[in-house]
Amino acid sequence: MNSLAYALLAMLVRKPCSGYELAEMLEVFWQAKHSQIYPLLAKLENDGYLTPENIEQTGRPNKKLYHITPEGKETLKLWMDKAPSVPVSRDEFLIKAYSISLTDAATANRLFADRLSFYKDKVQRREKLIQEMEAEYGSHLKDQEHQIFGRYIVHQRKLLMEQQEIAWCQWVLTMIN
Amino acid sequence: MNSLAYALLAMLVRKPCSGYELAEMLEVFWQAKHSQIYPLLAKLENDGYLTPENIEQTGRPNKKLYHITPEGKETLKLWMDKAPSVPVSRDEFLIKAYSISLTDAATANRLFADRLSFYKDKVQRREKLIQEMEAEYGSHLKDQEHQIFGRYIVHQRKLLMEQQEIAWCQWVLTMIN
């Protein structure tokens, strides 16, 4: 059981998902490629933490919805008590930002302008997602007992980070222009 | 040449460093263990991007200061033009925050309280580091031509992120208490 395994269980507590969906949803705290996810789902099924449900679809490929088992949920619950490992963030952009004096004004500008638009897009998507949560759950979002609470606060955290990235890029752009 | 190799070159443009020092300094954009750094430094030396200087010390182990070569600096410069790969962040804490409804109030509280103090410590260290930069470089910090500029903006970014993490933890704590 590695961190990704717990990330998958955490997602599946909310609702049954296919590997394809999980790969998208994991973006919020543990990015992983499908090539890592599919074998791990098979392993978790084999260990009794998940059960698959085959969904036949027309017009698109069939899929497997994985459901979390009581053992899976219990395993995740027990893990909650352990101290989380230190967060890891690896960002090539920051290496380039650090080395900005090595490059010309045009390259520096492009670097930050691209970063800015990348995060503007991220913010837009995140705001839409949060609006959808608000429409569906309303005041339950602030109820720590409700299952949605965890999902809400995590996406709020990500939104804040993305908004701050935009503000910081703009701050740097005013200095280099 | 992987991202970590460029991260090392970026650090060594500023000043010659030992592998030990680099492991600490890399925290800001690309965390790596010494077991990954030492072999890579040897490889970069072998490729002609670095030259080592042996420093004999009394009262503590001798060390190797790596200096970047003109070829190393040129390689880093050329890399600046390429679009950076997408940032990766993997944070076990966020998996637990997402699953907060599975656990009791005491565990949830401890989880966020620990996170809060972890980042309070981070902010303290970062603020001290930035104050030292201000004392040494003053108005040069805002001069995009100056070598310190990149280092300054990156640490500012990290400080903002850490301060925001504190504010967010406090926001969640008010909701769960």
Place this chain on the structure above:
DNA sequence: GCACTCATGTAAGGAGTTACATGATTAG
């Protein structure tokens, strides 16, 4: 026609972590 989305998998290789190894000095 071409790229994108949905959908699942395997194989090979590169990146990163943990453990093994050594050892003096300093602070509590």
Place this chain on the structure above:
DNA sequence: CTAATCATGTAACTCCTTACATGAGTGC
């Protein structure tokens, strides 16, 4: 007297990415 800091390295292993493989439907 115990833990932390400084300091460098290797070995084994796990984790993660890239590439290979397949294929129908949709939008430009």
